[in-house]
Amino acid sequence: MIKLTKINSIFRVKDGSELQLVIRSIRKSRISILGIIIVAILILMGLFGPLLVSNTPYEMDIDDRLATPSLEAPFGKDEFGRDIFTRVLYGLRISLTVGIVVVSISGTIGVFLGLVAGYYGGISDSLIMRLTDIILAFPGLVLALAVAAAIGPNIINVMLILSFTWWTSYARIVRGEVLSIREEDYVTAAKVMGVKDWTVTFRHVLPNVIGPIVVFATLQMSYAILAEASLSFLGVGLRPPEPSLGVIINGGKEFLRVAPHVSALSGFVIMLLVLGFNLLGDGLRDSLDPKMRRI
Amino acid sequence: MTNPLLKINDLKTYFHTYNGIVKAVDGVTFELGKGQTLGIVGESGCGKSVTSRSILRLIESPGKIESGSIHYKDSNLLTLSESEMNSIRGKEISLIFQDPLTSLNPVMKVGDQISEAIGLHFDMSKQETQEKAKKMLDLVGIPSSEERYYDYPFTFSGGMRQRLVIASALSCDPSILIADEPTTNLDVTTQAQILDLLSDLKSRLGMSIILITHNLGVVAWLCEYVAVMYAGRIVEYGPVKEIFKNPQHPYTSALMECLITSDTSSQVDSIPGMIPDLINPPSGCRFHPRCNHAFDRCLSDDPRLFTYDKKRDYACWLKE
Numbered sequence: 001m002i003k004l005t006k007i008n009s010i011f012r013v014k015d016g017s018e019l020q021l022v023i024r025s026i027r028k029s030r031i032s033i034l035g036i037i038i039v040a041i042l043i044l045m046g047l048f049g050p051l052l053v054s055n056t057p058y059e060m061d062i063d064d065r066l067a068t069p070s071l072e073a074p075f076g077k078d079e080f081g082r083d084i085f086t087r088v089l090y091g092l093r094i095s096l097t098v099g100i101v102v103v104s105i106s107g108t109i110g111v112f113l114g115l116v117a118g119y120y121g122g123i124s125d126s127l128i129m130r131l132t133d134i135i136l137a138f139p140g141l142v143l144a145l146a147v148a149a150a151i152g153p154n155i156i157n158v159m160l161i162l163s164f165t166w167w168t169s170y171a172r173i174v175r176g177e178v179l180s181i182r183e184e185d186y187v188t189a190a191k192v193m194g195v196k197d198w199t200v201t202f203r204h205v206l207p208n209v210i211g212p213i214v215v216f217a218t219l220q221m222s223y224a225i226l227a228e229a230s231l232s233f234l235g236v237g238l239r240p241p242e243p244s245l246g247v248i249i250n251g252g253k254e255f256l257r258v259a260p261h262v263s264a265l266s267g268f269v270i271m272l273l274v275l276g277f278n279l280l281g282d283g284l285r286d287s288l289d290p291k292m293r294r295i
Numbered sequence: 296m297t298n299p300l301l302k303i304n305d306l307k308t309y310f311h312t313y314n315g316i317v318k319a320v321d322g323v324t325f326e327l328g329k330g331q332t333l334g335i336v337g338e339s340g341c342g343k344s345v346t347s348r349s350i351l352r353l354i355e356s357p358g359k360i361e362s363g364s365i366h367y368k369d370s371n372l373l374t375l376s377e378s379e380m381n382s383i384r385g386k387e388i389s390l391i392f393q394d395p396l397t398s399l400n401p402v403m404k405v406g407d408q409i410s411e412a413i414g415l416h417f418d419m420s421k422q423e424t425q426e427k428a429k430k431m432l433d434l435v436g437i438p439s440s441e442e443r444y445y446d447y448p449f450t451f452s453g454g455m456r457q458r459l460v461i462a463s464a465l466s467c468d469p470s471i472l473i474a475d476e477p478t479t480n481l482d483v484t485t486q487a488q489i490l491d492l493l494s495d496l497k498s499r500l501g502m503s504i505i506l507i508t509h510n511l512g513v514v515a516w517l518c519e520y521v522a523v524m525y526a527g528r529i530v531e532y533g534p535v536k537e538i539f540k541n542p543q544h545p546y547t548s549a550l551m552e553c554l555i556t557s558d559t560s561s562q563v564d565s566i567p568g569m570i571p572d573l574i575n576p577p578s579g580c581r582f583h584p585r586c587n588h589a590f591d592r593c594l595s596d597d598p599r600l601f602t603y604d605k606k607r608d609y610a611c612w613l614k615e
Contacts, residue, residue, distance in 0.1 A: 195385075
């Protein structure tokens with residue numbers, strides 16, 4: 001006979017709602033905590049940093065060109081003598097805005113189309129999934145480059161291009177989840193009670209696919225930030241003198257030998273931002289999946 | 296029956312698969328009166344569940360209701376539009392499933408799941424629907440309904456969840472409740488509680504019940520009428536007492552012999568053979584390959600439902 005206490009210690013069952021379990025699990029995961037801290041600090045810097053610095057990102061100081069980091073200018077100065085730290089703070093704002101807007105728009109489109117494709121099936125499914133196949137067949141960044149070059153490089157266009165090409169992944173994820181959830185008894189039970197298909201989709205199916213969507217959205221934040229920086233670096237996103245992180249790195253590349261801090265420090269901030277969101281996304285994935293969750 | 300509540304006539308529901316047409320329900324006819332309880336029994340895969348889902352028109356592709364009619368009160372359910380059908384579902388005819396663990400939405404408070412349908416079918420304020428939902432929780436015997444209303448399904452045990460499912464199904468006072476093996480996944484004591492609850496609710500609310508089950512004991516306890524199904528057809532139909540006392544169809548007798556009795560010395564019987572392939576059902580009587588009494592005619596001719604004693608029907612050539 002195995003003692004009951006031993007069984008209890010193996011299967012330590014704790015009660016609490018799903019949300020409480022997730023929060024508890026996030027608290028125990030060092031990776032998630034690290035991700036949350038990095039992301040929180042960078043978001044706070046982007047939100048309030050520009051209010052706290054005294055200079056603007058466009059202020060030039062010809063005497064101080066390519067100055068190395070100092071107490072006065074923690075990240076040094078660029079080729080026009082602009083304070084890189086100030087520019088990075090403004091750049092963070094741009095990066096985060098792009099990330100949030102792209103994730104919101106592409107998420108909304110993708111989740112909606114994925115729900116329709118998965119739940120209703122048939123022709124709507126074929127049409128939506130073939131459309132995603134077509135869009136996924138283009139190399140993303142090259143498509144964005146081409147379109148940005150065609151309709152003009154500015155921040156609105158960058159966000160629109162990314163949003164309208166990136167919803168496909170959401171659609172695929174959501175469709176896959178919905179295909180299994182729509183067969184669940186509670187979905188049929190709702191239909192038995194006379195609930196309309198439309199209501200069933202949004203009230204019964206959608207809340208059950210939120211987990212994977214949240215994880216993917218978090219990870220996609222970092223892709224969107226990287227993509228904006230890449231496009232700006234290549235000259236089809238934001239243009240100089242806008243303080244996008246990509247623009248700052250691009251400005252510094254001419255002077256890599258004499259003043260590596262220009263590109264390196266702003267590049268490091270991008271890396272931190274992306275790392276933060278990736279850690280958070282990975283942690284969330286583990287915490288939202290009951291099988292991976294360490295209780 | 297002079298004026299039945301539900302009248303199903305020659306219902307055929309087929310599934311169009313790559314291997315061929317599966318005739319899951321092939322000409323089912325029965326009636327259900329007001330306040331009556333009808334048991335539908337038969338082996339797995341004989342079309343019991345498909346019949347019940349056909350009544351609510353829940354058959355999805357590749358399945359299709361091919362022909363027949365389902366008359367409820369004055370309308371033929373098969374000719375109604377989808378939105379008219381939605382006003383029947385839950386409000387007039389309701390269905391509960393066999394697995395209470397999967398019939399409740401895990402991310403929705405149980406009270407909200409019950410009041411959802413109430414809000415849909417009655418013109419009530421949010422507060423009134425909540426009140427009614429709490430009353431339903433009381434009715435099915437959930438203690439401290441005031442607090443439990445706000446709990447999630449995983450905080451309830453299997454038996455309690457089946458009570459919740461019943462509360463939700465009955466929340467709009469339907470005239471007919473279809474219970475699709477409501478106790479199959481529960482342990483024996485909980486089974487008895489749920490069946491007690493059903494029979495109690497039936498006498499209090501005066502609804503009709505269609506009870507689908509493998510369990511002849513449950514039928515004897517709860518039902519007044521029984522329909523025995525085999526391979527998509529009803530082979531015997533009539534009052535429970537008559538049929539249990541004196542089964543006419545060899546399949547019904549065989550089912551009775553499979554009942555587990557308290558006599559420990561005897562072996563548990565089973566009907567030899569398997570339920571037939573519904574794509575190519577056997578010729579003549581569908582039960583003939585497994586029937587001990589089959590003779591020439593059973594191989595070639597399909598038996599109709601014969602009336603016996605004017606009260607009950609059976610489909611067998613033996614006693615013609």
